[in-house]
Amino acid sequence: MINKCLRYRNQRHITERIIVKGTLVLDTPTCLGSGDAEGDTDLVILRDSLEDKALLMGSSIAGALRNYLRDYEYGYNTEKISVLFGGQRSEEEGEQSPLIINDAISNTIPHVELRDGVKINSITRTAEDGQKYDLELLEAGTEFNICFELLIENNREQLIRELVIVLQGLESGKISIGMKKQRGFGRCHVEEWQVWKFDLHKSDERLDWLNFEHWKLGLFSSHSIHKSIEKALDLFLDEKEDKCDRLTIEATFTLASSLLIRSGQASSNKAPDVVHLKSRRDGELQPVLSGTSLAGVLRHRAEQIVNTLHKNTTIIDEIFGVDFSKDKTKKAKASRLIVHESVIKESNDLVQNRIAIDRFTGGALHGALFNEQPVFRSDKTELKLELELRQPKPYEIGLLLLLIKDLWTGDLPVGGTSGIGRGRLQGKEAKITLASENKIWKITQISEDELLIIDNSEDLEKFVDALNEEVAA
Template sequence: MISTLITVRLRMDTPGGVTAPETLSDVDNVLPLRRDTAGRPHLPGTTVAGSLRAHCATYEELRPEETLFGMADETERIPSSIQVLGTRYLGDADGIVRHRTAIDRERGAPANTMLHGVTVLPAGTEFDIVLRWDNPDRREEPFLRALQQWRPRLGRGASHDAGRCTVVGLGHRSYDLTTVEDLHAWLHLQFPDDYPAPEPLAEPQRPPEPDYDIAFEIVGGLHISAGEPSAHESSEEPLVNRALRSDGRFVVPGSTLKGILRSRAEYVCRVVGAEVCTNHQCGECHPCRLFGYGGESRNARRAKIAVADSVIANATSELRTHVAIDRFTGGARDQLLYTDEVVTAGQFRLRIYALEPLDDLDRLLIDVVLTDLHDGLVGIGGRTTAGLGTVRITSEWTRPDLTTLADRLNGETAA
């Protein structure tokens, strides 16, 4: 009997992690990371197995994947030949909390009472994954090559580019358990010292190329709230609603950009009379198929695209103080002075990665939203009805021909 142990080292290129919603506290509404019994961030083997199976299914030389990763249906059950023995967290970070809010489908603006937090691990976090394959067949070498090309998106938020990982190391060793030497070594294995050490890849993976890479500049100021107001240096001054930062730099989250794209795409469908749902759960309308959906009576499906966070370059900011207006007197209301931190100038890039092949209608729907952003018909972030959030495309860009959009969207609905 031959047993092969494989160690894969993954590095997270973008912040992310597997969360544990069952431990969510109602007090702070922050989704925590999944952790092991020692309190360390944990990457479940089920998450690894599912992603690895989907990756290997794209390789003709690894088929049928049922004999590698098992099958369970009403007529036949096949155990998985490749086992995920476990994962090991190599970092020391405890996770950081990122606040976000849902986008109102009708207004295209942040929804009220939907502020929540998600705990993520920082980019650069590494995990070791240990696999075992008993009596590997002719697919062993193709499988090892496929591992080197594996680029999983693990955990929550794949559609806004969270948890994107790269394989940075690979090690493997086979044990012939019919020999005394290998059997003795096998019986005395201790994790992690005696397991195959991952060696750096001979050809490191290249970063994926985005399907859309559009440069924008801020025209009318931008305010994306960090989630909680901070106290001013002087206690006599009002609280300041700080703009969102990542590693000290102003950032436009991928979740915000994806929410704007979806909200405006749904608006376009409603305007031209195409089918569109109101709760992003039908799974039938085009926005659901492009941006993903979740439902109670059917399986959820992730988006076809991932929209990455975008750091604002050459950013300048200022504090703007406002006061609420009394609806009855028309004058300023007492004790309702507040201050927003606004990014008044800067540039950022909208990067969209295709997680599945995009058809022409998918691209046309994205293009019409980009056009509306450029024309100032829709804004980004908060206070868009008060002049903020206007941006303009500055990269080379061809305005799409939208004369057939209505017919194509309605034609698809009829089909």
């Protein structure tokens, strides 16, 4: 009876197999959480059970690739799913995915960064009770050996095309992995590819596939290496095929004052009480403006703008995601605004001694001497902010423009201790790109004394007018 069921069940007639290997490199700190609460931090990274190396699950890679392919092919507001990942998520009995994605282990024992965060009350601008958390992150530069295997039964051209789309997205750094991707974590790229094709109609290639060293990690020294997956699979994409509409803002700033974002870990016992957040880039620690800090500042200012215009703050939830502290019944929704982490280049570290003052006597408070080490501006100090809004509406673009204006003029400080004048930025130039209209606007300010130079400022004013109309409606 069992043999009869096996004989007549629906079998897949695989005619070709394609194996792709690559080296994935993390460009920013990445949170691959294990979900285990037992540890020194609230969220520890997932590690292999045999080796003390970081583990990147194939399911994490598959989810990121699937979302990217959906956006690329059909845009953000559709339920269509391509054939590369099988049936739709809503289907109870869908087709099995023809793409096999292996788990990946880091090439070396990982170096871990500790980050902490806290929820800020938008009214009092102070930390809320019980809302502090900390987590482990993999340092930028960590490498993983990734492996894919495509099983081709039919739809060969479509499957290979969709495989090229997702792997090219990994190659170009357009796909992020792990948690908090909308706040700059998990950015990565693939440097090298190797591809093997096996035509299972041919007996010698069937034997080659059976003898293939599937267990062997990493690239094979005896096989050709490609820098481009399009060239490796001999299929080139047209950039116009990308259906995902997005607004990107790339702005260059300098520091108008000192900046301090508290680090969750001290570099040594002799370090100041509070030091600015640093992250490893290109082998050395560099000060950064974290995406979580910048996103929190932007959200609070957006709420102030919308409340001033007497508009319901649901517009904020549509852009930044849902804030569960206000209404626990709200449906979970990820942020459509991606705020990337920025490296602060050519800055200076100086230690400041401060002391708390007794408000009653007006003298120094006993035992309240402390040191802080913020970053200060030099003649070459520069940081680039990068924001990306998926499927933007005109009034949402107008709101983002107002936020950039407040950052540009120094009216919106970032980081901590803004009450003593820290955290103010000064804009230098900005590039705004709207994919749906294929338009680019540039804003330039040569010096503080000169006026802004804006390309087609009338177009940008229309987006702000759209925000006023939305409020009026």
